Amino acid sequence: MPESYRDHAQRTERDRDLRVGDRDREAVADFLREQHLAGRLETDEFQERLDRCYAAKTYRELDELVGDLPREEARRSIRQSWRWPAVAFAPLLIAAIVLSHGHLLWLAVPLFFFVGRPLLWRSGGRHARWGLWSCATTESPARGNFV
Incomplete structure (x- = not known):
């Protein structure tokens, strides 16, 4: 996941209800764009998730948007393993x-x-x-x- 959004991944369940800022929304939007360019999201699904991203108010809502997408660390370790x-x-x-x-x-x-x-x-x-x-x-x- 993007650097600025990765910080919230370690939060407790109670912290997931905290409100997000514009920086968090932009980080998730950038991550969704990368996934769309990589072919993991179709255009319609990407647009729907992007709209939900900018309307999100809590970390829980942002987590729902990226929960089924592979994380950047996993891709990086696969690339570097060879x-x-x-x-x-x-x-x-x-x-x-x-x-x-x-x-x-x-x-x-x-x-x-x-x-x-x-x-x-x-x-x-x-x-x-x-x-x-x-x-x-x-x-x-x-x-x-x-x-």
Whole structure:
């Protein structure tokens, strides 16, 4: 679910009767639009839910609109589940080729730079770009300015 709407998912049963704000309604409307674009809602059903969304007064009414739709976290985990096996498989494949064919050892360096490194960057997110070569300082140690 959208970030701003996710907070209310942990509320107790009594809190579901609290009134919602415009931000909550917009978050649910955006979520419904995403589901419509993904093909999970037909146009008529989407329009009906959107009208009910903007007319909703409590969290309970918003929950009824999105209760039967898959959550964003579930989709994200399915998409990311294939990455680690792919990242682990690439070095094993390269090692098997190099060990079985000694004369193909020269292929290891270009394969690492053109295949292995981009796979590692994509799987690790934005902080994995530099890996072991990241700098701990932004200024020169000679100046005495450290982060």
